[in-house]
Amino acid sequence: MAVSTQEQTTTMNNVEAVRHTLYEAMKNDDRTVILGEDVGARGNVFLITKDFIEEFGAQRVIDTPIAEASIVGIAIGMAMEGLRPIAEIQFADFIYPAFNQIVGEAAKTRYRSNGEYTCPMVIRTPYGGGVRGALSHSISIEALFYHVPGLKIVAPAFPADIKGLLNAAIDDPDPVLFLEHKKTYRLIKGEVPTGHYTIPLGKANVVRPGTQLTVVSYGLYVHWALDAANALANEGYDVEVIDLRSIRPMDKTTILTSVEKTRKLLIIHEDNKFGGIGAEISAMVAEEALFSLDAPIRRHCAPDVPAMGYAEPLEHEYMSSPTKMADAMRELVRF
Amino acid sequence: MATTITMPQLGETVTEGTVAQWLKKPGDAVDKYEPFVEVSTDKVNAEVPSPVTGTIRELLVKEGETVPTGAPIAIIDEVGAAAGTNAAGTSPTEQVAHAASAPTTTAPSTNGNGKHTAPSPAAHAPAPLDMAGLEAALRKASPAVRRLAREHNIDIRALHGSGEHGRVTANDVLTASAMGPAAAVGQAIAVGTNFGATGAPAAMPPAASKPPIPASGTSTYGEPIPGTMIPLNQARRIIAQRMVESKHNAPHAWSMVEVDVTNVWKWRTREKDRFERETGYKLTLMPFFMRAVVESLSVFPLMNAKFTPDGILVEREMNIGIAIGLATNLVVPVVKRADELSIKGLALASGALIDKARKGKLGVDDLAGGTFTVNNNGANGSYASAPIINAGQAGIVTMETVVKKPVVTADDAIAIRQMMNVCLSLDHRVVDGYVASGFLADLKKRLEAMGPTGTL
Known part of the structure; x- marks a missing residue:
């Protein structure tokens, strides 16, 4: 890496x-x-x-x-x-x-x-x-x-x-x-x-290879997506998780290569869904890999509310979780 | 409001249905899930539950009339439903109506236990009423499915979908492609095992022996008239398609063992009268044979497997299809989880299926999910046969005729024993002769160890 x-x-x-x-x-x-x-x-x-x-x-x-x-x-x-x-x-x-x-x-x-x-x-x-x-x-x-x-x-x-x-x-x-x-x-x-090194900007990383579904995420949710994907492995589902790392420039190649393999795409991010990063990825894949898609592209994102609330239940409601992610993944694999 | 009920699709390849009998008449009240019509197709008969509670306003199709699936057959005035929904559109109510009017693999009328046999780990028991979803899915193939179907020259409509609501997935197309264009004709229409190289039933048409002659009239399968053409019905078309495709795509290898069934025959003879008296079913050699088969399959799980482009799928369950030749076609109902049944359990389950088959009462669920097939081919004296594998399985075994023969025993004496040939066709993509001969030897050993007494 x-x-x-x-x-x-x-x-x-x-x-x-x-x-x-x-x-x-x-x-x-x-x-x-x-x-x-x-x-x-x-x-x-x-x-x-x-x-x-x-x-x-x-x-x-x-x-x-x-x-x-x-x-x-x-x-x-x-x-x-x-x-x-x-x-x-x-x-x-x-x-x-x-x-x-x-x-x-x-x-x-x-x-x-x-x-x-x-x-x-x-x-x-x-x-x-x-x-x-x-x-x-x-x-x-x-x-x-x-x-x-x-x-x-x-x-x-x-x-x-x-x-x-x-x-x-x-x-x-x-x-x-x-x-x-x-x-x-x-x-x-x-x-x-320990030594000096750089990672090129604009390169995503496949942090978990899989065959049935591509999950693209970044930040904290990469870790939760990995937890969810690992849990689903016990149910027999094989989910690929991509850590975007750089969200602009977007690493089209890694995403498209994965989607062409799995034929299904789930984008997970903590930010609101509407007009979010997932919208751009979704549009890109729809434009460039339509004939690889075997299911609608799905986005699992925060609801369109002005902000994350302070109260714990509100925060939980706003945020995803490995369980919620696993549900979204399972649904799309089965689709 | 009024809900329009449409002709359900009873099986993936079925395109039309016949209203066999209306169970309600206009003005009758009907409860949600209450059967209100009996529909028959080439393959199954099923009572269709009402999707809504209400009153029958109008029956749009006469008894005996055949209409395409999806065609309106009745209008029900729904009780307590929200008004203002466009019944002809794709409103939620309409979708429910579609969905609920379609008995599926768990249709209460054909199989009330809701048992579902998942074809793969990814599949799960669908909601009982998902035929509308299936129809929609079949119509709305994903771009990937369309592309792959085009590339591989596959007819999507003929595929059995493994996705949610029976949707045909890209993998289904690839699997079908690997097995041949017609492989995917649904498991639900599981036909196509025998009528093999030998042992064609007496009712086989003579048409094949002559070049096609322009028909001056038509005859039927049951009454073939020389010089006429028998129109292909859906069942015959599918049988033909699957036979060709299985024979073409699965490299068949063949093997036979001779089994001494003297003791098991004695056991069966001893039990059969009492069994028939107590259960109403005849006790044949079949359940004994099935019991030995499932025991051998559990030792050789590769024989209970299927070839897919991704690998050999070793089946989770042992669902044994029984080939039943009828006068006009062939059906292969499936005894689910046969390995969990005793000889008596197998006799009852197979007896019930044979009964249903003869009465034309088999439901979709009865035909679905087979993982291995047995065929009693010996009834008319067949000594050996080379059966065609049911597509999507690794093998098929036949029981040939039981004959008394002089046999050299272990101590070099000559004895009169009852001997039966057991023939196996195997998909050589899945297993090699080593496994197959091991399986046959094991089967022979088990059959010979059965009887002359025991607990059924």
Whole structure:
């Protein structure tokens, strides 16, 4: 999975993988700058950049005001002038004030300047629910940015992918929105190669091969989809699970290859169904693999309500679960 | 509101049905699930339950009249239903009406126990009333199914769907393709085992021996008239199709063993009068034979299997088809889970099926799900036969005629014993001679160990 020259690995959870990768980036390249709310003295609310300010100084680890438009705007300027800024939006739910900077400026820099300028920046942000985060700490924002050409969006699920993709995002000459599912931060552990490596943006990963159904997901739900698929294996169903990893660019080849094999597609995501990532994947497969389809493409997604509620039953209702996923998978395999 | 009831599809390949008898007349009240009409097809007779509670407004088809499946046959004024639904459209009510009017593999009138034999792990017992879903599914083949059917030259309508509500899946098409264009004629119309190389029943038509002559008149299967053409009915068409396709696609290999049935014959002779008195069924050698067959199958599960493009599917259940030649066609009703029955249980189950077959009362469920077939071919003196395998199974065994013969015994004496040949045709794609001869030897050993006394 990981492109590594070294065999040696360390066990890390997702939040450690982010911290480890950022630390290496700061150490290896003086142009790297981290800026955001509480990234300095506080060391980030999840302690991702703890002690960074002591080691790399306040010039490169910058505490900003609560002003997301400024965080991204400043980062754009840094990137255009040769630095490698990694801007942090403390929670994805707070990203809206920076929408213009991301969509209107960063994504269009290369095009507007006829290639004279690029915007090699990373915007990191924790997203997603299942942590009783309610309206302001649970939201999935990917679909809001998915529509925008010039912007790459990454949402890894495993520690090794976080490292490889964050390195690739930092290296990339264009803006990358790097989404970290906050429930996976300490929930998901895995082996991470110790050396420097990158995973190409836009490459999905078949995390469980199967023959009867293709499930495409990303983030936390990849793990739940794997649980569901493994449970269904006991019932004799053979489900393939694809971790998108990068949601834009979309890895058409991996998805189409799988669907041509299984002939059935289920897209699972935590974000709302309407106009979500699943809609685009669904349309793509319908356009390019219609004659491989033996069942309607299905999407198992959150309901169209304004937000994830705080009350536990509301959160459960909004979120999927391995059981709900298994039901959706079973239904489609049997179809 | 009024609910229009349509002619159900009794079996995947059946395209029309005959109203045998109306059980209700206009003005009669009818409860939901209460049988209100008896429908017969080439293959089955079934009482059709009402999908709704209400009053019969109108019967649209006369008794004895044959109409295509899906054609309206009656209108019921439904009690307490929401008004304003378009009965002719695809409203939910209409779908229910379609669905409920169709007895399926679990039709209460043909088999009240709701037992369903799943053809694969992925399948599960469908809701009892899913024929509308099946019809819709057959009409609405997925793009993949259409493409594969086109590529493999398969007629989707002839396939037995393994998907939800009997939908034909892409795998069904591929399986059918691997077995030949007609392989997929539903298990529900499980015909096509004997009338083999030997032992053609007396009622076989003479037509085959002469080149087709333009018919100056038509005759029937029961009364063939020289110089005339017998029109192919659905049953005959399917038998022909399946025979050709099985013979063509499954490489048949053949083997025979001679079995000393003296003791089991004695046992059967001793029990038969009492058995008939107590149960009303004749006790033939068949249930003894079936018992030995299921025991041998459990030792050789590969003989209870089917060839698919994905691999050899070893069947979960032992559902034994019994080939029954009737004057006009051949039916192969299935004794479900035969391995769970004693000799007596097998005698009762097969007796009931034979009874139904002769009366034309076999239901869809009676014909579905066979995994292996036995054929009593010896009744008219056949000494050996080369039966054609029922498509989708690994083999078929025959019981040939029982004859007294001088036999050299173990101690070199000559004794008069009752001997019977057992012939096996096997699908060489599924098993090789090693397994098949092992199976036959085991079967022979078991039959010879049976009797002369015992518990049925």
